[in-house]
Amino acid sequence: MSQISLTFPDGSLREYPSGITASEVAQSIAPSLAKAAISAQLDGAHYDLAWPITADAKIAINTLKDDDAALELIRHDFAHVMARAVQEIWPDVKVTIGPVIKDGWYYDFDREEPFTPEDLGVIEAKMKEIINRRDPVRTEIWERERAVAFYEGNNEPYKVELINSIPGDEPLRMYWHGDWQDLCRGPHLQHTGQLPADGFKLMKVAGAYWRGDSSRPMLQRIYGVAFKDRKALKAHLLMLEEAAKRDHRKLGREMDLFHMQEEAPGQIFWHPNGWTIYTQLQDYMRRQQTKGGYVEVNTPQVVNRVLWERSGHWENYQEHMFIVEVDEEHAREKTVNALKPMNCPCHVQIYNVGLKSYRDLPLRMAEFGSCNRYEPSGALHGIMRVRGFTQDDAHIFCTEDQIEAETERFIEFLRNIYADLGFENFTIKFSDRPEQRAGEDAVWDRAETALANATKAAGCEYTLNPGEGAFYGPKLEFVLTDAIGRDWQCGTLQVDFVLPESLDATYIGADGGKHRPVMLHRATLGSFERFIGILIESHAGKLPLWLAPQQVVVASIVSDADDYVYETVAALQAAGLRAKADIRNEKINYKVREHSLAKIPVILAVGAREVADGTVSVRRLGDNRTQTQPLAELIEELRIEATPPDLR
């Protein structure tokens, strides 16, 4: 048999007979390594230990100590162990797929009866039992006909469908964990006993469509999380608990920011506190937009269907629109209008008034546009996904040549704003041409290149979302993450070749002829509602002073200080600070606690001493120390701190 040479991570080289397994290689180094080994990397790719090696390669033996490889493997094996447990308990359940995801895995099952939360405990117990069996894992490569016949015989139609969708040249790997079998890419652990039996937890059951297709059957998905040991699992569960405390829905109530109610699902009742945040943010954005070369406009809420027909929304977006029928007295039939779900068609109407010259381009038209969309009921989520919202929207009318420069300019605009608001980290997703699209490929080529170049020129990285662009053009999405780790698209920039055409926007070029502008739809925050939700969660409610609804509360310690409290509040308010008095007949402990829970950034306590000295005792949110200082000095300090970042 021929020899192969394997290079180890430390650079050393060893000769082995071809066909040797990674497990045997590990054994040749140290029996303890062979025991601890979980998988191998060959030239960077991940393999089972039992995989025969037939060519020279760089090899690394993974053990549970190797974080990434180990967690990936552990979670993958847990998915199998869970599926096995489910089938051992309910033999008639059909298995489908079960991939590794962030922090864990899920597995989708087809079963008539719903899994109950109690079932999860039963499954967990069975999983522990399976782990304790320490069943060896073995794998075989099968011909697809044999595999199809096998799964048909076992009444596993989903597996048959999977095999039929795997490209013909890919080998099919069949895995056995003891006597339980699954089709899988692998790799897997040596035996189930390598799994940390106290390092996992089944989290929730949810419905999920087979192959993500809403026209296909709904399966039951069980989610689990897994870590290397009990300690890491507990840390993760604790983190989830902490994250739940930052939920904007909870903080919104506690801080008295807003509420929502049944009569207006997906719409927000902003309370004075919440509305203060909103207006501060809007004022800030208005200043930024003015500086950024935008003109601001405002357009109607209720618009006749005729315009929506011309823009294409009536055909493509009608089911998401609130339709308003008006029975006008002298009209033969009802007038049909819709609340605007987007601002773009209205902006084109403004653009279209009067002739535009190439000298007017790029024309950046902004609106804090109130939109209403009839979002599917299941999509609603606090103030992050609502039916009534306001975008910090703008449309840039420009030439095709200007796309790249305008895109770069926008990314820089957005990045500055995000930085001001405390978001140094965001991700960019680049969605390119979908299958179904309007326009010529050559134009798409140029537009996609322009977006990619502009992103790079702005010094940003992006991840590709292949085929996810709008039918009218490619787009960039700027994504922020909420407290629980869910991603939300906030900013966006979308190239549009279609709407200028359908609404007949033109400009007069240098050649004296009429030309089509390109439109860039862009939003920085996205919607104020969603962005404020993210803002609340990322700060855990402790907003920077300039955004905090109530900035200062002045609390009396004794009632003799009441007059001084009012004087102090008046002085703070005169300096432009949002301050209020608390002279209730309560102990200072009580007041401090209450205002701290309400997330008021600065608490001033005043008693006899402060009255006599003209000082205040200052306590900052999140800090249990206090500091006494002259009122005038504090006001100067707070005034600077409360200035919005762009005005400092």
Next chain:
RNA sequence: GCCGCUGUAGCUCAGCUGGUAGAGCACAUCAUUCGUAAUGAUGGGGUCGGGGGUUCGAGUCCCUUCAGCGGCACCA
């Protein structure tokens, strides 16, 4: 929209196998003037999400509907 779960006082929640609602906090009144995360006493407050049904009797069982939550799908 789909699957599952939930819906009792402003908030957080209890209410066993059906017998006609309960706690803490909050609120109000009174007492207390107390130095940095809950002072005490007293009191008011709920057609148990809405509608229908079973029953002598329903917060508890059934149907239906609305909303919320967790996913999935959607997200021009």
